[in-house]
Amino acid sequence: MSITAANPIGIFDSGIGGLTVVKAVHASLPAEQIIYFGDTARVPYGSKSQFMIRKYAQDDTAVLMKYQPKMIIVACNTVSALAFDVVEETGKNIPVLGVLEAGAELAVRYTRNKRIGVIGTRATVASNAYPCAINRLDPDIEVCSSPCPLFVPLAEEGYTSHPAAEMIAEEYLRQLIDHGIDTLVLGCTHYPILKRLIGKIIGPDISIVDSAEAVARKTREMLGEQDLLNSTESTMKPHLLVSDLPQKFKSLCELFLGREVPDVELVEV
């Protein structure tokens, strides 16, 4: 079957953090049908092994492929960093956009002093994928990374302006600030929830790159190039698939999506 503009955009993440990407893409391209899969049964990925992350990435892509997407967006930084090729392979000939690639591109555009900071999960930082992607675009840029493993639980627990969260954030970010970065990439879909707290610590002179917005921009560009932008005027509601419906699901969804939870379907992986 051939792919047309009417086919949906598939987006996946390890959990529901990727809903920040759904929100940004939907705001930028309201006529596009978005199918989102969040692997809530196996979240988080960031603390697991590369082997397991690659296996999960394959499963996640397979879930989306059933909906014949015209493109796949990897909203998970960990998968973008460690298993992008697995998604491309499983997705056959469909274009794939990784949140990491989009974020790296925007950071390179933002920086003036060629010093970029990147924060993410342990797995993302250890993979060295952001420095590689940034240096592919500009080899003269110095990238300084710091893993912030407590940011995901703090964000999910709503500790967005708590003094304990501020204390932890200060420790995580100190080294990057001292390094003289002028741009900071939020290399995890959960981190935009802590954006205000992070901004307070790093101050107004360091630009923050929110990958969700970078992805939305790049998606429009990629679909436009391939003549796959949907031209209908109607607004499509995103369709949500998850592998588990935990107790906190509704409140987490609202936290990330910033509005009422859309239709949700439970799928097995």
Next chain:
Amino acid sequence: MSITAANPIGIFDSGIGGLTVVKAVHASLPAEQIIYFGDTARVPYGSKSQFMIRKYAQDDTAVLMKYQPKMIIVACNTVSALAFDVVEETGKNIPVLGVLEAGAELAVRYTRNKRIGVIGTRATVASNAYPCAINRLDPDIEVCSSPCPLFVPLAEEGYTSHPAAEMIAEEYLRQLIDHGIDTLVLGCTHYPILKRLIGKIIGPDISIVDSAEAVARKTREMLGEQDLLNSTESTMKPHLLVSDLPQKFKSLCELFLGREVPDVELVEV
């Protein structure tokens, strides 16, 4: 095949937190062969749905059953609370001991004023399983519970005496202290790592029930009753099975087991 004293003791947990139980059982019964399974590929369970926790509990028990254990210990509080019957069913006629049951029993023995506090994951606390188990033993005891969702990530990140951890612990425990409890059950295998911090906040007048120790005591009792205690003099090394080997595995193992990592085998679930 019939079960004899020579068969191993099977222990499982959602991740490697249950190694605190392995440590306590091994110290108490060094001649017993222990087979431990930690579901590190799908950890944590505490934030997931009851449906998924029950499915995982069945898988975990099935992994241990291949080793023909003479008893199964559920080191995971969340599984103890929400899927104990699934383990019993999957384990056929083998005796099953849950960390929750053992902890409840010890707490009832400790309390003088009949006010017990319980802390655990969201899923454990929401299940109401500790109050039920405690009130089955003594209906006059008042149980006050508080979920402490940030304790697991704080423990795993080694924030065992950090001021931010102290601030968060103070908030979690305040209500229990104000309630006048004289006994506090650490209803999650990770929490013993924060025992000193918790003790500092609740003060010396509140007794702490560490379920790992309670389990070790109860295991000896159960095996003794059934004439299944191993009488050999030799010390057996615990055998470790995991479903993933994440980057932090070695340091986490040492954190929980307090010594070098024993032989580890990777299994698929």
